[in-house]
Amino acid sequence: xxxxxxxxxxxxxxxxxxxxxxxxxxxxxxxxxxxxxxxxxxxxxxxxxxxxxxxxxxxxxxxxxxxxxxxxxxxxxxxxxxxxxxxxxxxxxxxxxxxxxxxxxxxxxxxxxxxxxxxxxxxxxxxxxxxxxxxxxxxxxxxxxxxxxxxxxxxxxxxxxxxxxxxxxxxxxxxxxxxxxxxxxxxxxxxxxxxxxxxxxxxxxxxxxxxxxxxxxxxxxxxxxxxxxxxxxxxxxxxxxxxxxxxxxxxxxxxxxxxxxxxxxxxxxxxxxxxxxxxxxxxxxxxxxxxxxxxxxxxxxxxxxxxxxxxxxxxxxxxxxxxxxxxxxxxxxxxxxxxxxxxxxxxxxxxxxxxxxxxxxxxxxxxxxxxxxxxxxxxxxxxxxxxxxxxxxxxxxxxxxxxxxxxxxxxxxxxxxxxxxx
Ligand SMILES: Cc1cc2nc3c(=O)[nH]c(=O)nc-3n(C[C@H](O)[C@H](O)[C@H](O)COP(=O)(O)OP(=O)(O)OC[C@H]3O[C@@H](n4cnc5c(N)ncnc54)[C@H](O)[C@@H]3O)c2cc1C
Numbered sequence: 001x002x003x004x005x006x007x008x009x010x011x012x013x014x015x016x017x018x019x020x021x022x023x024x025x026x027x028x029x030x031x032x033x034x035x036x037x038x039x040x041x042x043x044x045x046x047x048x049x050x051x052x053x054x055x056x057x058x059x060x061x062x063x064x065x066x067x068x069x070x071x072x073x074x075x076x077x078x079x080x081x082x083x084x085x086x087x088x089x090x091x092x093x094x095x096x097x098x099x100x101x102x103x104x105x106x107x108x109x110x111x112x113x114x115x116x117x118x119x120x121x122x123x124x125x126x127x128x129x130x131x132x133x134x135x136x137x138x139x140x141x142x143x144x145x146x147x148x149x150x151x152x153x154x155x156x157x158x159x160x161x162x163x164x165x166x167x168x169x170x171x172x173x174x175x176x177x178x179x180x181x182x183x184x185x186x187x188x189x190x191x192x193x194x195x196x197x198x199x200x201x202x203x204x205x206x207x208x209x210x211x212x213x214x215x216x217x218x219x220x221x222x223x224x225x226x227x228x229x230x231x232x233x234x235x236x237x238x239x240x241x242x243x244x245x246x247x248x249x250x251x252x253x254x255x256x257x258x259x260x261x262x263x264x265x266x267x268x269x270x271x272x273x274x275x276x277x278x279x280x281x282x283x284x285x286x287x288x289x290x291x292x293x294x295x296x297x298x299x300x301x302x303x304x305x306x307x308x309x310x311x312x313x314x315x316x317x318x319x320x321x322x323x324x325x326x327x328x329x330x331x332x333x334x335x336x337x338x339x340x341x342x343x344x345x346x347x348x349x350x351x352x353x354x355x356x357x358x359x360x361x362x363x364x365x366x367x368x369x370x371x372x373x374x375x376x377x378x379x380x381x382x383x384x385x386x387x388x389x390x391x392x393x394x395x396x397x398x399x400x401x402x403x404x405x406x407x408x409x410x411x412x413x414x415x416x417x418x419x420x421x422x
Contacts, residue, residue, distance in 0.1 A: 004113060006169045007037040009332075010161050012119050013176035014040035016051065016095075017304030017321045019102040021174055023061065024329035026109055031333050037168055038106055039115040039161065040177075045099035048281060050198070050240055051318040052232070054088040055387045058322040064098055065091045067234050069213040072379050076371045077219045082212065083379040090213050092232060093318075118164040119177045124298035125169075126157035159299035172338070173296075174328065176304035180296050189417060190356045192287040193249070194315040197256035198242035199264075200279040207268050208233030218367050220263060224251055226363035229263050238278070241268075246359050250284060285315040289353050289417065294340045301328070301338050309342065313355040314386055347395070348388045349422040350414075357410035369402045376401035 009025065011018045022038055025031050056062065069090040073082035106112040159173040214231035221227065225247025233239040243259045245251065264270050292308025295301055303309070309320040328338040343349065358366045373382060377398060384390050385398050399407070411418065
């Protein structure tokens with residue numbers, strides 16, 4: 001039980017983003033000794049996610065990488081491509097390893113207090129009582145604090161986290177638990193769900209190649225939306241097989257089960273009963289063109305999924321979280337406020353919208369777009385583009401390699417957003 005009620009920093013939500021920020025704050029010598037409250041409804045390391053990524057430049061805990069693949073394969077009904085990566089590697093981290101290691105580090109740090117509680121809301125309390133009038137409701141958004149000096153905003157007031165264990169205050173709160181206020185009023189034209197179910201299976205037979213990950217296998221029925229499987233083999237006898245769909249609605253548990261059984265039987269030659277299911281995971285990731293605000297209210301910053309860090313066209317979030325939390329810790333260690341700009345650059349927001357438009361309207365054509373993308377480009381180039389690390393002339397080469405017509409249609413359909421800052 002946390003007896004102290006006031007901290008330098010509160011991290012509200014101890015998932016991918018909250019734990020990464022805790023790690024970063026504990027590794028900045030300039031922030032040594034600053035008090036941190038790390039809050040979540042549960043602080044037990046859970047194995048409920050397997051995070052894959054390829055840009056490891058800001059992943060500080062490399063020893064947590066569970067497996068790395070050098071070769072990626074993609075498959076379509078009429079074509080297959082595979083390539084050994086030159087620049088990148090495809091990595092995965094298990095959520096229980098990640099949480100176990102970082103929570104242990106937090107428990108051993110005298111400056112960190114752990115709190116298991118339900119987080120209910122946030123607000124900013126100004127030292128000037130006049131300023132608090134009218135902003136008493138939990139979650140009132142206030143973007144007016146633009147000072148870049150962390151010390152300056154600390155003096156003007158305090159951020160409050162309301163929880164089932166009562167209120168806690170801090171100079172800065174970083175939250176990944178709650179949707180920002182006004183979420184449903186944010187401009188939204190395109191909204192899809194990336195939903196998936198995965199089985200980690202173990203077999204007697206040696207059927208997998210642990211050096212090659214199947215990045216996307218589209219040679220499967222596309223009846224329920226844009227559908228693919230991916231396979232992450234950890235050894236010759238075990239792999240995570242994941243059934244992924246982009247569609248407006250999730251499907252039933254029975255439909256996931258049936259899809260996984262059929263795929264494993266047809267692609268891996270493993271009939272039901274000939275393998276053990278060691279672990280299952282399920283998830284839903286929003287793929288939307290909503291522009292999330294950087295702050296929940298003054299001195300409360302949004303992070304992770306709640307900060308809008310999910311790339312709308314792919315659902316990849318993990319690497320963006322690592323970049324963001326590292327930038328927050330860098331700013332704080334220089335005595336500055338965290339960055340208010342967490343959105344992708346304009347041109348990448350437009351590309352995401354155009355692809356999302358096609359994924360939404362025309363899943364079949366989208367499979368063709370992906371086929372031509374992988375047929376005509378090196379995998380490293382595609383990954384760099386998805387990571388938003390390409391130059392404009394490189395983007396043009398990639399765009400020239402896929403069918404144009406669907407993108408012209410998407411530009412027309414989304415012109416009202418493209419012309420108003422995306
Ligand atoms: C199964 C799954 C697999 C994924 N795989 C990948 C991948 O391979 N690559 C990739 O880039 N992205 C992936 N993602 C997307 C994204 O990286 C993850 O969702 C990531 O966990 C997001 O981090 P986060 O910190 O924003 O949210 P979370 O990790 O979900 O953390 C939020 C935390 O807040 C806590 N919390 C929420 N509400 C409250 C409350 N009211 N009170 C107290 N605590 C609360 C939760 O308990 C949780 O610990 C995956 C997502 C899922 C669901």
